[in-house]
Amino acid sequence: MPIPDTLQQQLTTDFLIESFEGLERFDRELLALEKGATSQETLNNIFRVIHTIKGTAGCIGLGRIESVAHVGESLLSLLRDGKIQSSEEIVSSLLALSDALLGILRQVETSGSEGSADHSVLLSRLQDLQSGRPAAASQAVAPAPEPAEENAAFGLFCDEPEPAQESAPQATVPSEPGSPEPQQPAKASVSESAIRVEVSQLDKLMNLVGELVLARNQIIQNVAQPDTAALVAASQRLNLITTELQGSVMKTRMQPIGNIWAKFPRIVRDVAHELGKKISLVMEGQETELDRTIIEAIKDPLMHIVRNSMDHGLEMPADRCAAGKPEEGRLLLRAFHEGGQVNIEFTDDGQGINVSRVKAKAVERGLLTADQARILADRDAFNLIFLPGFSTKETVTNLSGRGVGMDVVKTNIEKIGGSVDVQSSAGKGTTLRIKIPLTLAIIPALIVTSGAERFAIPQVNLLELVRLEGEDAQRKIETLYNAPVYRLRGRLLPLVDLNRHLGLKPKGSADAVSIVVLQADGRQFGLVVDQINDAEEIVVKPLGKQLKTLSCFAGATIMGDGRVALILDVLGVAQHAHVVTEVRDRAISSDGAAAHADDASQTLLLFESRKDRPLALPLSKVARLEELSSANIERSGSQRVVQYRGQIMPLVLVDQHVGGDGWDSAALQDPMQVVVYSERGRSVGLVVSRINDIVHESLSVQRSSSREGILGSAVIQSRVTDLLDLESIIRAADPDFYEHRQAV
Amino acid sequence: MSKVILTVDDAPTMRKVVSLALGGLGHQLIEAEDGMAALELIKLRNVDLIISDVNMPRMDGIEFTRQARQLPNFARTPILLLTTESDPTIKDRGRAAGATGWIVKPFKQEQLVAVVAKVLPA
Numbered sequence: 063m064p065i066p067d068t069l070q071q072q073l074t075t076d077f078l079i080e081s082f083e084g085l086e087r088f089d090r091e092l093l094a095l096e097k098g099a100t101s102q103e104t105l106n107n108i109f110r111v112i113h114t115i116k117g118t119a120g121c122i123g124l125g126r127i128e129s130v131a132h133v134g135e136s137l138l139s140l141l142r143d144g145k146i147q148s149s150e151e152i153v154s155s156l157l158a159l160s161d162a163l164l165g166i167l168r169q170v171e172t173s174g175s176e177g178s179a180d181h182s183v184l185l186s187r188l189q190d191l192q193s194g195r196p197a198a199a200s201q202a203v204a205p206a207p208e209p210a211e212e213n214a215a216f217g218l219f220c221d222e223p224e225p226a227q228e229s230a231p232q233a234t235v236p237s238e239p240g241s242p243e244p245q246q247p248a249k250a251s252v253s254e255s256a257i258r259v260e261v262s263q264l265d266k267l268m269n270l271v272g273e274l275v276l277a278r279n280q281i282i283q284n285v286a287q288p289d290t291a292a293l294v295a296a297s298q299r300l301n302l303i304t305t306e307l308q309g310s311v312m313k314t315r316m317q318p319i320g321n322i323w324a325k326f327p328r329i330v331r332d333v334a335h336e337l338g339k340k341i342s343l344v345m346e347g348q349e350t351e352l353d354r355t356i357i358e359a360i361k362d363p364l365m366h367i368v369r370n371s372m373d374h375g376l377e378m379p380a381d382r383c384a385a386g387k388p389e390e391g392r393l394l395l396r397a398f399h400e401g402g403q404v405n406i407e408f409t410d411d412g413q414g415i416n417v418s419r420v421k422a423k424a425v426e427r428g429l430l431t432a433d434q435a436r437i438l439a440d441r442d443a444f445n446l447i448f449l450p451g452f453s454t455k456e457t458v459t460n461l462s463g464r465g466v467g468m469d470v471v472k473t474n475i476e477k478i479g480g481s482v483d484v485q486s487s488a489g490k491g492t493t494l495r496i497k498i499p500l501t502l503a504i505i506p507a508l509i510v511t512s513g514a515e516r517f518a519i520p521q522v523n524l525l526e527l528v529r530l531e532g533e534d535a536q537r538k539i540e541t542l543y544n545a546p547v548y549r550l551r552g553r554l555l556p557l558v559d560l561n562r563h564l565g566l567k568p569k570g571s572a573d574a575v576s577i578v579v580l581q582a583d584g585r586q587f588g589l590v591v592d593q594i595n596d597a598e599e600i601v602v603k604p605l606g607k608q609l610k611t612l613s614c615f616a617g618a619t620i621m622g623d624g625r626v627a628l629i630l631d632v633l634g635v636a637q638h639a640h641v642v643t644e645v646r647d648r649a650i651s652s653d654g655a656a657a658h659a660d661d662a663s664q665t666l667l668l669f670e671s672r673k674d675r676p677l678a679l680p681l682s683k684v685a686r687l688e689e690l691s692s693a694n695i696e697r698s699g700s701q702r703v704v705q706y707r708g709q710i711m712p713l714v715l716v717d718q719h720v721g722g723d724g725w726d727s728a729a730l731q732d733p734m735q736v737v738v739y740s741e742r743g744r745s746v747g748l749v750v751s752r753i754n755d756i757v758h759e760s761l762s763v764q765r766s767s768s769r770e771g772i773l774g775s776a777v778i779q780s781r782v783t784d785l786l787d788l789e790s791i792i793r794a795a796d797p798d799f800y801e802h803r804q805a806v
Numbered sequence: 807m808s809k810v811i812l813t814v815d816d817a818p819t820m821r822k823v824v825s826l827a828l829g830g831l832g833h834q835l836i837e838a839e840d841g842m843a844a845l846e847l848i849k850l851r852n853v854d855l856i857i858s859d860v861n862m863p864r865m866d867g868i869e870f871t872r873q874a875r876q877l878p879n880f881a882r883t884p885i886l887l888l889t890t891e892s893d894p895t896i897k898d899r900g901r902a903a904g905a906t907g908w909i910v911k912p913f914k915q916e917q918l919v920a921v922v923a924k925v926l927p928a
Contacts, residue, residue: 073826114861
């Protein structure tokens with residue numbers, strides 16, 4: 063009675079999972095061995111993995127794996143018995159053995175057959191290594207196990223004569239040293255098709271499902287004979303059970319991040335060898351748990367980051383010595399939960415990101431203009447490495463230079479709702495931080511209504527809710543050039559009307575405005591909706607492929623009443639409404655730190671002079687926007703000044719400089735709109751007539767040196783807008799202002 | 807009459823292979839993941855045949871056999887060891903520990919059935 067095919071297949075699958083897991087452990091223990099772990103337990107574990115693979119493979123008819131494993135087993139048994147000593151070469155070839163076995167296993171997994179890859183070089187290398195041991199060479203270098211004679215394959219000791227004593231002097235053969243301390247059970251594996259779940263967890267699930275069935279029965283009964291009180295009780299139970307069930311099922315999907323990190327020591331070792339670098343890898347927080355799908359999604363990006371750190375971040379030993387650092391570079395991986403998200407940090411103590419080289423490269427690749435590069439803040443320059451088509455290394459190595467850049471890393475992380483940030487300090491090292499959500503399947507969201515439709519907004523993007531009632535609703539929202547803004551605690555918040563945006567008919571009352579303050583890509587904007595409903599946990603359902611191209615929606619969910627609500631993709635909405643710019647600019651722009659450039663994308667404050675002339679200033683130059691009473695203006699010599707935060711702040715009437723008019727007190731409105739510029743504790747106030755907007759724009763500046771106080775003009779929001787030359791205006795108004803630079 | 811067969815192996819797939827190979831004989835098959843677990847198990851219940859791997863964590867098959875033989879109920883219970891070609895000493899150490907017989911891994915289903923038939927008369 064041969065084993066049926068389906069069972070054979072099941073056995074093979076089990077064997078694959080078991081072996082993938084085993085080989086991972088094998089690699090890990092080998093690296094420990096190389097680092098100097100000499101415990102017998104380590105050697106036993108290493109031996110046992112190959113031994114088990116060999117034995118099982120033979121039994122389920124995978125002869126090729128069996129014979130390859132056999133040669134490794136022979137070498138390992140010598141190692142285990144202390145007949146040969148571990149060396150780098152041995153470890154390397156054993157790792158190569160692991161790769162070879164993995165290769166065949168994958169082949170079996172995909173094609174069902176063992177393939178025909180040639181392993182003769184590896185096998186002869188492994189055999190050569192065995193002969194490096196003392197004496198009694200022939201016996202262990204056994205050929206791949208031929209099925210031995212029938213008689214020897216099994217038998218009973220009572221059928222045999224007593225063994226000849228000399229064959230195995232029992233006194234000298236140590237009994238196999240089984241370690242007395244209990245071994246850690248192997249952690250659940252991250253094999254693609256199967257995971258391990260604690261039996262207790264399954265029992266709990268079964269228990270909960272049982273309760274669910276009971277609750278259902280109660281409800282069904284109730285529908286037949288309505289009894290409100292009982293129905294309420296049953297719904298409450300159902301609610302509790304569902305919540306608990308959700309948590310339990312989620313837990314079965316959670317996996318420690320250590321599962322994907324497990325491969326890193328091996329990779330770090332190999333890559334370090336290849337590059338001729340010395341690198342130690344430290345990992346903290348391996349037990350940090352993440353949803354399976356997320357684990358899968360970040361596997362490759364994480365790998366790429368590690369490779370990148372080794373390739374670009376850490377220096378050659380000689381360079382490190384020259385820089386006064388220990389020869390061995392350090393790569394620290396840290397994972398931890400924070401605020402409902404998982405943070406993963408990669409810190410190396412390498413050379414850091416060379417800002418000027420990064421900038422130069424970005425310019426060379428046409429990702430940035432020279433002028434832009436000159437004034438780009440370091441913090442933003444680091445993030446240039448995430449731009450598509452960027453690579454600073456002169457020679458493309460086969461490690462990082464696989465055509466997969468950091469931009470792909472960023473895209474992939476963002477695809478699952480995560481973010482990437484990099485910080486670096488020249489000569490000291492680089493830290494790359496990834497934040498990712500715990501799960502993608504069920505997310506907390508805010509439900510809003512607009513045009514009789516409900517929408518879900520992921521809480522991650524939500525900052526606060528603002529409701530304007532009565533007069534405020536009319537007064538506080540200013541509409542400028544079709545771009546409504548609201549002044550939220552002194553900051554201008556661009557508003558996006560969801561109704562208008564999606565072409566819906568507004569249903570909300572006209573005397574109240576609900577604003578959902580959202581953050582996308584580091585920029586804030588307000589989404590105006592008809593009604594704000596409630597916060598809810600929603601189950602994310604992907605959109606059908608016909609709707610996938612709509613960037614405004616991230617998916618759909620089914621509400622309690624059975625109707626469908628679309629989930630807003632906040633970044634998509636923001637981009638669609640041009641509140642934030644397109645993908646390409648993203649790395650450069652953050653928090654308005656990109657300073658004034660000639661023709662670049664930057665964040666600008668738009669305002670008007672008294673003569674309704676549209677003017678613009680880089681937001682980075684603006685310290686505060688103030689409303690000051692014109693009654694407070696005092697004179698100090700020829701200057702107009704106000705007392706501002708315990709200091710004397712000179713005021714500059716913008717028209718005075720860009721138009722040539724003198725100070726005209728009569729024309730001042732009250733209160734005055736003042737743009738405060740600060741440098742090193744000193745401030746200057748620019749008096750303007752109206753503050754309009756903050757925009758993020760890609761500018762095309764026509765330089766004009768002819769007019770005083772103006773850098774040039776550009777078309778912003780379809781109006782010709784002058785860019786203020788702040789420095790020359792301030793110099794004209796307060797010649798001393800910049801003199802203090804040297805003094806400080 | 808149905809007998810109880812205990813398979814001891816740290817590799818689940820291997821346990822399954824043994825169970826499947828013997829599945830047609832109508833015996834009850836139980837498993838343990840190493841010598842230590844098997845020893846705990848047989849202190850609690852009787853079994854009619856033990857098929858044990860040798861190389862296992864915590865407690866190997868040789869040591870398990872030795873300790874099982876100390877238990878009054880298991881002085882005569884057949885214990886078959888799954889040995890391997892690559893370590894010729896196992897057979898002798900198994901015999902010394904009190905094992906009944908051996909099967910070399912990898913084995914064919916018929917071989918396993920044949921040796922089981924020898925020690926477990928129907």
